[in-house]
Amino acid sequence: xxxxxxxxxxxxxxxxxxILVLVLAGVxxxxxxxxxxxxxxxxASCEVRxxxxxxxxxxxxxxxxxxxxxxxxxxxxxxxxxVAVVLISLxxxxxxxxxxxxxxxxxxxxxxxxxxFEEVSQGRATLQGVLDPEGGxxxxxxxxxxxxxxxxxxxxxxxxxxxxRAAADGxxxxxxxxxxxxxxxxxxxxxxxxxxxxxxxxxxxxxxxxTGLVVHEIGHxxxxxxxxxxxxxxxxxxxxxxxxxxxxxxxxxxxxxxRRFSAWRLYQLGWLSPDEVQVVHHGxxxxxxxxxxVGGRAPRLILVxxxxxxxxxxxxxxxxxLETRVATGPFDTFRPGDPVVRGVxxxxxxxxxxxxxxxxxxxxxxxxxxxxxxxTLHDRAYKVRFRTLSVVDGVARVRIKADCRR
Ligand SMILES: [Zn+2]
Numbered sequence: 001x002x003x004x005x006x007x008x009x010x011x012x013x014x015x016x017x018x019i020l021v022l023v024l025a026g027v028x029x030x031x032x033x034x035x036x037x038x039x040x041x042x043x044a045s046c047e048v049r050x051x052x053x054x055x056x057x058x059x060x061x062x063x064x065x066x067x068x069x070x071x072x073x074x075x076x077x078x079x080x081x082x083v084a085v086v087l088i089s090l091x092x093x094x095x096x097x098x099x100x101x102x103x104x105x106x107x108x109x110x111x112x113x114x115x116x117f118e119e120v121s122q123g124r125a126t127l128q129g130v131l132d133p134e135g136g137x138x139x140x141x142x143x144x145x146x147x148x149x150x151x152x153x154x155x156x157x158x159x160x161x162x163x164x165r166a167a168a169d170g171x172x173x174x175x176x177x178x179x180x181x182x183x184x185x186x187x188x189x190x191x192x193x194x195x196x197x198x199x200x201x202x203x204x205x206x207x208x209x210x211t212g213l214v215v216h217e218i219g220h221x222x223x224x225x226x227x228x229x230x231x232x233x234x235x236x237x238x239x240x241x242x243x244x245x246x247x248x249x250x251x252x253x254x255x256x257x258x259r260r261f262s263a264w265r266l267y268q269l270g271w272l273s274p275d276e277v278q279v280v281h282h283g284x285x286x287x288x289x290x291x292x293x294v295g296g297r298a299p300r301l302i303l304v305x306x307x308x309x310x311x312x313x314x315x316x317x318x319x320x321x322l323e324t325r326v327a328t329g330p331f332d333t334f335r336p337g338d339p340v341v342r343g344v345x346x347x348x349x350x351x352x353x354x355x356x357x358x359x360x361x362x363x364x365x366x367x368x369x370x371x372x373x374x375x376t377l378h379d380r381a382y383k384v385r386f387r388t389l390s391v392v393d394g395v396a397r398v399r400i401k402a403d404c405r406r
Pocket of ligand 1: 216220226
């Protein structure tokens with residue numbers, strides 16, 4: 001699921017890490033006390049330093065407030081997103097999907113992309129057509145007189161040709177937030193491609209179409225970066241450090257699966273209310289309820305700030321997003337014994353939108369990355385320790401500690 005026009009976010013650099021200190025807080029609770037916190041003096045004294053203690057290498061910009069502030073969410077993705085689907089066959093290869101099949105996958109099926117957005121946003125967002133809001137707008141298939149060998153992976157010319165054909169059937173491109181092109185399979189090309197951003201975007205599907213892929217590519221239109229997985233370098237010296245830019249099995253911005261968005265994505269998309277997010281600056285014990293659960297006593301997302309570090313760009317902190325999951329609805333069809341519903345998923349996140357699921361046991365794959373009760377995850381790079389104490393009736397208790405050693 002490679003993307004166009006988004007090479008600048010592939011990997012964090014020290015520069016992009018610093019970007020996270022240039023954003024403004026958007027959630028309540030930046031000074032929230034822990035629920036049932038057991039704040040210990042040793043942790044407090046080493047972990048949190050006033051911003052005045054740090055030295056910046058240059059004057060803060062107007063946007064700079066403090067590295068104590070969490071990354072901002074994106075512009076909220078609320079209401080109906082107007083989507084058109086255009087089917088394209090080539091001179092020597094037919095698109096595999098009929099209009100009715102595409103309509104079912106994107107708009108009308110019980111596990112459609114529309115059903116996904118409505119379910120996961122809890123009614124805050126949906127997909128619809130313009131000409132047929134309920135049934136969805138699907139155009140084509142149109143046969144373009146170009147053989148596969150001459151089509152190439154960058155389908156801009158074909159896109160324009162197909163839009164001309166669809167215009168004769170009533171498509172007005174400016175009326176849509178996303179236009180998706182499902183074309184005949186082109187060997188060697190990415191299965192999905194998206195513009196990233198703007199919000200009004202295009203997505204392309206290379207001979208394949210399923211709900212997770214549609215959600216993934218529209219997610220890029222909305223500004224979401226990929227969901228990777230990373231083992232903790234140095235945590236097990238003899239284990240190679242493993243990073244996979246798509247490795248998060250529990251977020252569709254990872255391997256294009258059809259799991260619900262992680263709590264970090266819900267936050268980015270404006271689908272969490274402020275009182276469902278807790279921002280943590282101090283070590284202690286915190287409670288967390290499943291990210292899909294509305295109305296409980298604990299937050300659905302905890303954002304944790306590491307201690308401050310110095311760099312030549314100024315001071316910065318690493319942020320973490322903590323969530324726990326529960327089996328629910330048509331998408332999070334977990335089994336009771338799955339680690340993701342028995343533990344706490346911990347991701348490094350940042351203002352650039354990146355998300356890295358931390359996997360303390362890379363030798364056994366990513367499925368058991370969530371931290372089970374009694375297990376500790378130590379991110380030596382940023383001197384933070386997490387320990388899941390319990391998960392009872394879906395509510396997790398997790399201890400967060402700063403590592404005071406230099
Ligand atoms: Zn992608």
